[in-house]
Amino acid sequence: MLRLVLTIAAVTAAGVTAAPLPAFALSDVASELVAQEVKAACGGGPGRYDPAFVVERDLDGDGMADLVVAHEGIECASAPRSAECGEVLCRIRVWLRRGARFTPALGDASGYDMTIGQGPTPEIRWVGEGGVPTTIRWDGEAFH
Numbered sequence: 639m640l641r642l643v644l645t646i647a648a649v650t651a652a653g654v655t656a657a658p659l660p661a662f663a664l665s666d667v668a669s670e671l672v673a674q675e676v677k678a679a680c681g682g683g684p685g686r687y688d689p690a691f692v693v694e695r696d697l698d699g700d701g702m703a704d705l706v707v708a709h710e711g712i713e714c715a716s717a718p719r720s721a722e723c724g725e726v727l728c729r730i731r732v733w734l735r736r737g738a739r740f741t742p743a744l745g746d747a748s749g750y751d752m753t754i755g756q757g758p759t760p761e762i763r764w765v766g767e768g769g770v771p772t773t774i775r776w777d778g779e780a781f782h
Contacts, residue, residue: 668694680714687712698776699758702735708752
């Protein structure tokens, strides 16, 4: 499947600064967190991300935009993939918005082809280890 890769991060001498295009605008706090993820994934060096793998929207039904970053969408200047990717699988991180901050909401998750469904508490799906489809959804207390 062909994907149109839009670069929405501007590289500076100090690292990565998220500079999303208007159609994919992230909140300031999400942009900062994504920039940190890209910088860490690229060993402190420059990188960019595909907006198809960075999603800011409500996942737990509280009306606040949460954040998902699938590292398969991160490309580093020094390497074709994030350091958070293995041979096939890449780290998937989920944060819930709590006030002005994001808090981690999912332990270690790795996979590829991450998608997010519709509705107030959408399913988050990806292909996991051994090609096994994985689906999680917020149950009111945690993702299961």
